[in-house]
Amino acid sequence: MRPVPLVLPLAGLPHRVPGDTDAVVVGGGVAGISAAVVLAERGVRVTMVEAADTLGGRLGAWPHTLPDGTRQIVEHGFHAFFRQYYTWRAILRRADPALGFLRPVVGYPVISRRWPDEDLTGLPAAPPLSLLALFVRSPSLGLRDITGADRSLALELLGYHRERSTPALDAMPAGKFLDRFGITERARSMLFEAFARSFFCDPDALSAAELVAMFHFYFLGNPEGLGFDAPDTDYLSCIWTPLADHLTRHGGRIRAGAAADTVEPADDHRWRVRVAGGAQVTARHLVLALDPAGLRGLAERSPGLRRVGPALAERAAGLRVAPPFAVSRLWLDRDVAPGRATFSAVTGEPTLDSVTCYHRLEEPSRRWAATTGGSVLELHSYACVEPDAAQATARMRDELAALWPETRDAVVRHQLCRYEATAPSFPPGAAGARPTVQTDARGVRVAGDFVELPWCAGLMERSAMSGILAANEVLAEEGAAAEPVHGVPQRGLLAGWTPMTRRRR
Template structure:
């Protein structure tokens, strides 16, 4: 879409046109690794990508599962929202799909709380601050009295986000403490903040207030792309194949089911992958938290003591559960494709997959049923307890499912997302490392731009490639972002006066 005239282009360093003759190993085939590998291969570097899973895409990857009726269908770690301000992720996908035909718009994603109060994003203005103001004015969870009670001085921090300044100002607070200081109405907090903070797979008490503020800027007050998003209409096991083909056409080599285990620095890097050793001029570590910690721990010559300690201290968020149900009857036609919830633990959202996923839609047509996915982020109980509670919430919110027979049931219980705790930003490792030719990428890696989740992964992957290309005197790839500070000048001035 790219309709925001205030989006910011971050020009890449300029230089020669080709990195021919350079060999690079990319460890990790998630979004960050694919972005780095693609950006390097497009500039002529010989790239080898290693991914420990048998599929690409990382946390947005997928595989197939066979249902009791013999159907082979896609399965994944859950629904993902492709917001229109995910500029760098979309640019990556466009390499192989210029029209982004793999994405379909969601007309709305209602937010409902325990009292049945529902907020909607449909029909709102696209441009801040009018988008957020219209959302608040029509929300059943805001009242004039609530708005008068808000601490306007603290609230201005949300209206004048600066990167990295907001981290310096708010990172010592947790998200819940910050919202307490703002005196944000509790009911509105469930819908306007908890839903988004939990998308980081963390309880608001474990999440940095700065991360919450930057996220609010990215989705609400920093972008004029609107508050709606797109979803993948292909199952994730097919989503990344065109990009893999694009990478291989540019000379890249992809090894799935093969993990990088250790790295020896030297005149050239020696990258150990079990029975194989690859030599390279540079290495991109685009791994999840556990994988990064393990590779660094197994590579004693890599980096200095301080850097290694920062890697070792990286933490993962609490576990989450995705439960996907193939039901023998449809849910009501009025149900949205995606429903977010607040104050209804452990449920965070419900997706009716057959409304947008081609595999799920085909199964629903043939069977007369439906495919429903339930998410629980930052789960506090066991997988079994959480799964039972999710089903009870589904029956509560969509009562027609009580009488449905479950044809198939698949669950994914994971605990591998990065945690962004209070006070963690200053020690978060960045893209550059103490080792020349070694760079990091991933959604847990620091980059001083207003990005999050999948967009942070894509951005750090491209930025990591740019860092290597700049070192070789080769032109990199421009990056895009929402504005790096609040977009309304009078509010920026007022916030500066209140600091």
């Protein structure tokens, strides 16, 4: 299996836009920077407007001084940079052509109190070998465990085909899909629930179509195998500063700390973005690359946008966010046991979903730990049931102590806890209702991880793809060649063969 070209430039079109044109990109996360970088490289005068003081959105990073005076860069949370994120990696190559800041993260264990660890890495890349290896190797997916499985649903996993799988499975909650799947509690917990919760919701609040699509993207249709990389230093130093430099070198302007208040049509087929505080920017093209609630709020505050883009406004109004997630970074007075993996997914706990040993991952944390003899851990709860950051942190610490007893008596030298609801939700029955890149408002495009794309891709990759598609729409309108996009094969091995398909024929 190889990466599949999803968009290729048409021969004969110029690389740069032939005329003089401009664009405003609202939102400086993965989606916004992907759109802005491509547009600026092609000669579009780009202004990026970002509400926060630093770029990055949910991948953002910013300076923080510890009580002991050490200056650290802290982040929104650990991210896994999977190797089939071809589009996002292509943008990251603008920061470092060799992607030298990405290092393989060895092992990807799922840990639980009830069952032995299960390592999901090292599977052969190509299906059906990847699936067979998963069954042969995984202690939780032995043959005994799948004898009760509903084979038609098992084949749905192997037969992913967006146009067919989405209508067939979208209305079903992922939890019900797993119930009907008939696998054991252990296989369900170790393989599927930890995976489903990494999409920021409980399996009952996630569409089965989304679960199957993501299983295809990460496991079965992934030419790269389930390995991933992570930056060896903080995201500000290796991603956001170099990408901002790249953008400005290509003539882009970045206005951070500038929240867009309204966007309204202006004279001469232009758009006016009013920024909190009164300033304004106008441009011919507008890319809205906000988080879901940000887009919904902006559309609510912008009557002119609603007037010329009623379908966009309706889709934006219908956007829902996932439950809050909690990210707690702890600076501890001691290290954890030497065998602990750098990143572990956790299953079976009410609150804790993953733990990352930052002092074994990123340079600033490594340095702090080496100086103090301590460790830096980050605990995540992706669909948090606790009411606030303090209670989420306390609960995650208790659950961690049950899994890693050496952390029970560790003294917390410092902690930084965040709790917010900014992730999109993909509930049952919602496919087809989310905003698309193209809109009915002339000159306006939407990008972000909540956007309906024509392809199957994981979260950061979805943001990057939607950003590039938004840029491509502008390039097409201006008569320039498209930026290429690659993805995983878009159909499973048995697409066209699954029982649901045959039933429909």
